[in-house]
Amino acid sequence: QQKVQQSPESLIVPEGGMASLNCTSSDRNVDYFWWYRQHSGKSPKMLMSIFSNGEKEEGRFTVHLNKASLHTSLHIRDSQPSDSALYLCAASNPGGYKVVFGSGTRLLVSP
């Protein structure tokens, strides 16, 4: 059964610090990786997606992907208290018909 493992389970960083979140898929058939952010009581919102090896940056967010190891990481620089949320990594098969989410990393940015 395809699994998406995220680490750490929870993370506390000071305001202005760097948060680094990890995600690995056990299914070699995945093609797409996604990072979503979910604030408490709300629905997930996509932060970034990555399909190719390498790095992608959007503002304070950088995502890396190593397709050989099926590992992706999300880095948030200059973390803000509003970044405190559950971060979900998802991987989907070619065609995007099946999407498997990890159990998430709960990030707390302390003022």
Next chain:
Amino acid sequence: GPKVLQIPSHQIIDMGQMVTLNCDPVSNHLYFYWYKQILGQQMEFLVNFYNGKVMEKSKLFKDQFSVERPDGSYFTLKIQPTALEDSAVYFCASSSTGAHEQYFGPGTRLTVL
């Protein structure tokens, strides 16, 4: 931005009853999904629906579950009969293609007594 609507926001029913959860996806989207989330934790994939068919489903998508989208109206998840373990928040999502961002609805909180 694009919005996905879900009706109702909350539903309380007795075990064994039928429930239908409704989703109004983004208008030009073609891929539709249902997810189950318990206590703000793991988001569990249930099913993908595309071109009028179930393309993928997980083991959580039990025989008591069914989905449809008759004539471009609501995308629905029906559970018949419901069980206690069906209590959760159910999120609907839609995307234009499988390689594009999924937009999530606000969720329906289902409580089975």
